[in-house]
Amino acid sequence: MTPFTIVRKNLAKRALSTLLTIISVTLGVALVIAVQVAEKETERSFNQTSVGFDLILAAPGSRMQATLNTIYHLETSTGIIPAGVYQALLNDPRVERVFPFYVGDSYRGFRVVGTSAAFLKEAEPRAGSPFVLREGRIFEDAFEVVVGSETAERLGLRIGDQVVFTHGVAELAPGAEAHVHDDAPSTVVGILERTNTANDRVLFTSIFTTHAMHHHLHDHDDHKDDHNHHHDHQHGNDTHSHGHSHNHSHNHSHGHNHDHSHDDHKHDGHSHDAHDHDHHPQKRTLAELEATVTELDAVLVKFTNQALAISVAGLLNFPTPENPLLLRNLQRDPLFPFKDDLMGVIPAVQIKELMSIVGNAEQVIGAIALLVFITALLGILASLYNTMDGRRRDIAIMRSLGARKSSIFLLITLEAAVITIIGCVIGLFAGHTIVHFASPIIAETAGIIVRAFIFESAQFYTLLLFILGGIIAGIIPAFKAYNTDVASNLAP
Amino acid sequence: MVQISHLKKSFLNPADNQRITILDIPEFKLESGQHLGLRGTSGSGKTTLLHTIAGMVKPDSGSVTILNQDITKLGESQRDRFRANHIGYIFQSFNLLEGFTALENVMLGMIFADKGARKEYASELLDKTGLGDRLHYKPAQLSVGQQQRVCVARAIANNPELILADEPTGSLDAKTSSEILDLIFSVAEGRSLLLVSHEPEVLATFSTTMDLREINKAIAS
Numbered sequence: 001m002t003p004f005t006i007v008r009k010n011l012a013k014r015a016l017s018t019l020l021t022i023i024s025v026t027l028g029v030a031l032v033i034a035v036q037v038a039e040k041e042t043e044r045s046f047n048q049t050s051v052g053f054d055l056i057l058a059a060p061g062s063r064m065q066a067t068l069n070t071i072y073h074l075e076t077s078t079g080i081i082p083a084g085v086y087q088a089l090l091n092d093p094r095v096e097r098v099f100p101f102y103v104g105d106s107y108r109g110f111r112v113v114g115t116s117a118a119f120l121k122e123a124e125p126r127a128g129s130p131f132v133l134r135e136g137r138i139f140e141d142a143f144e145v146v147v148g149s150e151t152a153e154r155l156g157l158r159i160g161d162q163v164v165f166t167h168g169v170a171e172l173a174p175g176a177e178a179h180v181h182d183d184a185p186s187t188v189v190g191i192l193e194r195t196n197t198a199n200d201r202v203l204f205t206s207i208f209t210t211h212a213m214h215h216h217l218h219d220h221d222d223h224k225d226d227h228n229h230h231h232d233h234q235h236g237n238d239t240h241s242h243g244h245s246h247n248h249s250h251n252h253s254h255g256h257n258h259d260h261s262h263d264d265h266k267h268d269g270h271s272h273d274a275h276d277h278d279h280h281p282q283k284r285t286l287a288e289l290e291a292t293v294t295e296l297d298a299v300l301v302k303f304t305n306q307a308l309a310i311s312v313a314g315l316l317n318f319p320t321p322e323n324p325l326l327l328r329n330l331q332r333d334p335l336f337p338f339k340d341d342l343m344g345v346i347p348a349v350q351i352k353e354l355m356s357i358v359g360n361a362e363q364v365i366g367a368i369a370l371l372v373f374i375t376a377l378l379g380i381l382a383s384l385y386n387t388m389d390g391r392r393r394d395i396a397i398m399r400s401l402g403a404r405k406s407s408i409f410l411l412i413t414l415e416a417a418v419i420t421i422i423g424c425v426i427g428l429f430a431g432h433t434i435v436h437f438a439s440p441i442i443a444e445t446a447g448i449i450v451r452a453f454i455f456e457s458a459q460f461y462t463l464l465l466f467i468l469g470g471i472i473a474g475i476i477p478a479f480k481a482y483n484t485d486v487a488s489n490l491a492p
Numbered sequence: 493m494v495q496i497s498h499l500k501k502s503f504l505n506p507a508d509n510q511r512i513t514i515l516d517i518p519e520f521k522l523e524s525g526q527h528l529g530l531r532g533t534s535g536s537g538k539t540t541l542l543h544t545i546a547g548m549v550k551p552d553s554g555s556v557t558i559l560n561q562d563i564t565k566l567g568e569s570q571r572d573r574f575r576a577n578h579i580g581y582i583f584q585s586f587n588l589l590e591g592f593t594a595l596e597n598v599m600l601g602m603i604f605a606d607k608g609a610r611k612e613y614a615s616e617l618l619d620k621t622g623l624g625d626r627l628h629y630k631p632a633q634l635s636v637g638q639q640q641r642v643c644v645a646r647a648i649a650n651n652p653e654l655i656l657a658d659e660p661t662g663s664l665d666a667k668t669s670s671e672i673l674d675l676i677f678s679v680a681e682g683r684s685l686l687l688v689s690h691e692p693e694v695l696a697t698f699s700t701t702m703d704l705r706e707i708n709k710a711i712a713s
Contacts, residue, residue: 009592
């Protein structure tokens, strides 16, 4: 027999009270752990000190929306920009790297991001950490896909799998049917290692692939309704509508004038009949095919000097100066012709703003978790304290058998610790189970992949804090037990 | 074995806020290996005397020397430890822990002593007291006589030199009383035994008896 036997017996004797207290602790721990996991994953998703580029060039609109769209793969694009922007920057001596960005399709709820192969080779989703292939290779041809780690795990994708994209990335309007590019399957050629960024939950392909889908759609609609269709683009809180003409100064391979409002990528119920377009042109290289792309959602730029990002953003975002000297200087900038089509967004500034919003939410959640924590500990205190009157005789018997006051104190404290530890262990798994079941809902509503059953040291520190708190909560009843008078509580 | 000198113990009466002297014992001795039956009526301070000898109650003054150790000079935890190692206590109402089996109750008597809990020895003691087939019975599943047997086994679990018994047959019928007394005498062989009772039949089994009034001046006055 050990002190634990006595504790076990005492807890079993008050089984219902013990059970209710354990449930109370379990719920408290589960909630705190669930919040902690969700918080950690949110922070992991959003808090990127470096995103591998200095400036986002996107259609004028909400800067936060452009940031969410290009870095976090959330929200919709602010609109379409001419692909000439990308071409213009390719040979710009100020530019170290430039990547195109074009989204419009998804595969089973995961976004398909059109970009260049260079993005996967040169971009750094985390400072100093470029993308690493877990297996396979980077796409080299049209209709080839490189899959982010989370996407691959969730969908069970493997090299060689055929994926058929669905048109649009946002929710479909009620009654609308998703348009599936079932005539244009792409092949998984590579799977990326986890980066712990939003890039883990997308599929990367060439801009040509994503563009071909749209181009194809537009051609198709052109036949059907004289190419006069409307795309309803919702911009979240920043809804705006702008008539967007695709009649830019650069060459459009499809050579027609889109006259539609780009408020969203929510394509509500296009009807697309079967068609027999060749989606797999083999004669031209991917680079040649990409050169035919006419429109993008954004261009991501890494300058040779970070300060250049600020000056380019200034050129695009501030009104055209009237001073002829200044104007002449600005007109030399290869981006000047696109000034009206673009805004410059410095991602570092937006991320900082985003983190301050996330930080505020974390503080509120943290305060709630603290209250839950305190409530659970008060539950232990109340549960043990209330039993003390009924346990005086037992305590007196043990004292008469030679138990020291300190032994009684330790036994009661140990009871509190055991209740807390059991509650903590069950609560830890319950918390992760909550996250596990909430994960699809969070992914759907917030676009954040929250992974359950990843046990990190911070969670164990929380449990240690709980156990310590439980022991402290046990001290008051333990003191009451400590001061139990033997002679007066002992039956003759 | 036990030597009491000028022992005084009083309690505060909450009714009139006056102190009532319960014990006033100028001199008392229990020799090593002696079995003494102490006659005491209800309210004569017999339980307080046993509690004081056991170190559960600290006297106002005087000394209680057991095995050459004045336990009134010891701190509370030292008295607890002394009690666990050297004194066995048999109660009238058994004072067994309800949630524990007979075996566990005996082991509970061991756990606070220096030697610690020894399951086999506890089983052996219960076997000796006639409860070898009731080791895993809880008090509620045992008769009162069997409960007192567990209490006796627990009292000798740490092989104490002194056994204190407070009305050990007070809750038992005559037949069971006789059996329990036989058991107590049997286990007390070679040890000192101080048994207090108001029952003449019980005291009649002792070769040496004493009336508490003879030694406790608080009652005499």
